Amino acid sequence: MAHISHDRDKLLTRVRKIRGQADGLEKLLNNETECTRVLQQIAALRGAVNGLMSEVLEGHLREHLGDNDLTPEKRAEEVDDVVKILRSYMK
Numbered sequence: 001m002a003h004i005s006h007d008r009d010k011l012l013t014r015v016r017k018i019r020g021q022a023d024g025l026e027k028l029l030n031n032e033t034e035c036t037r038v039l040q041q042i043a044a045l046r047g048a049v050n051g052l053m054s055e056v057l058e059g060h061l062r063e064h065l066g067d068n069d070l071t072p073e074k075r076a077e078e079v080d081d082v083v084k085i086l087r088s089y090m091k
Helices: 002-006 008-030 035-065 072-090
Strands: none
Touching (some): 008 035, 035 072
C-alpha cells in the first residue's frame, strides 16, 4: 500500500481531472450537445480512468508481486486477486 501513499497527490490529481471530465459530460448531456462531442468526452473520460487504473495497477504489481520474500502460495493468491480485479474491470 506504500505505493498509494507515495503517489497520493499524483493519483488525487488524476481523480480530480476525471471528476471534471464527468462534470463536463453531464453539462454536454444537459445542453443537448451533438453526439460526436458527447462521444469524444466519453472517450476522454474512459482514457483518464484507464490511465489511473494502469498507474495504480503497475504500482501494485511492482510492490506486491515483485516482493522477493513472497512465498509461492502468497504470490499465487496475489495473482488471483489481480486477475479477479482485471476481469471485473474489463467487463
